[in-house]
Amino acid sequence: GNSVTQMEGPxxxxxxxxxxxxxxxxxxGYPSLFWYVQYPGEGLQLLLKATKADxxxxxxxxxxxxxxxxxxxxxxxxxxxxxxSAVYFCALTMDSNYQLIWGAGTKLIIKP
Amino acid sequence: GAVVSQHxxxxxxxxxxxxxxxxxxxxxxxxxxxxxxxxxxxxxMLMATSNEGxxxxxxxGVEKDKFLINHASLTLSTLTVxxxxxxxxxxYICSARVWDRDATGELFFGEGSRLTVL
Numbered sequence: 417g418n419s420v421t422q423m424e425g426p427x428x429x430x431x432x433x434x435x436x437x438x439x440x441x442x443x444x445g446y447p448s449l450f451w452y453v454q455y456p457g458e459g460l461q462l463l464l465k466a467t468k469a470d471x472x473x474x475x476x477x478x479x480x481x482x483x484x485x486x487x488x489x490x491x492x493x494x495x496x497x498x499x500x501s502a503v504y505f506c507a508l509t510m511d512s513n514y515q516l517i518w519g520a521g522t523k524l525i526i527k528p
Numbered sequence: 529g530a531v532v533s534q535h536x537x538x539x540x541x542x543x544x545x546x547x548x549x550x551x552x553x554x555x556x557x558x559x560x561x562x563x564x565x566x567x568x569x570x571x572x573m574l575m576a577t578s579n580e581g582x583x584x585x586x587x588x589g590v591e592k593d594k595f596l597i598n599h600a601s602l603t604l605s606t607l608t609v610x611x612x613x614x615x616x617x618x619x620y621i622c623s624a625r626v627w628d629r630d631a632t633g634e635l636f637f638g639e640g641s642r643l644t645v646l
Contacts, residue, residue, distance in 0.1 A: 420571070452637075457639070458639060459532065459534075459621070459636075459637040459638050459639040459640065460621065460623070460635075460637035461636075461637070462634055462635065462636075505571070505572070515562070515574055515577070516572075516574070516635070518571035518572040518573075519571055520570055520571045521571065
């Protein structure tokens, strides 16, 4: 079946470090891919998305490229800030009903 | 972006009692809302799709009589955990879909409700 695997956390980095959170997927067909973020005490928010192969989603300095050949959608940011501390979820959807299949989430902790 | 609000954010109840969780779309109408459950260190699991004015569609393995969903208006869906037991303790999250111009339908999420059953 369809599934999403993302790296286990927590990931702890110093401010201004480079961030990569790995996400790989298994899907029959061509999914749309998403990164959601949950800041402490808040609801989940869409961070970025990509709907077809080689698309790059970007927002707030974060980027992720839809790689069909490696079935990956890794999240990257060149210089993280303390305010980026949150839980990040990778997800995919296969159909227009928009039912998402989620990764387990990766907690990111940025130290000043 | 659109705002989805859940209430309560925390609830503790005794085993055998029922608990209702509300999910409201504050600045838009949502014909479809989704209810998820999250276990510790695990991914969100879709429980059911709530459709305004009709019966909810439950995912396989989710007990309909245990998790009652009512979507009586375009801005409110409720999840009632009936005769709660400690194994029902979890984090419940709702979401509502807003269609954007490229028709991929962005989801907006509530803050989540943590249920603890003693």
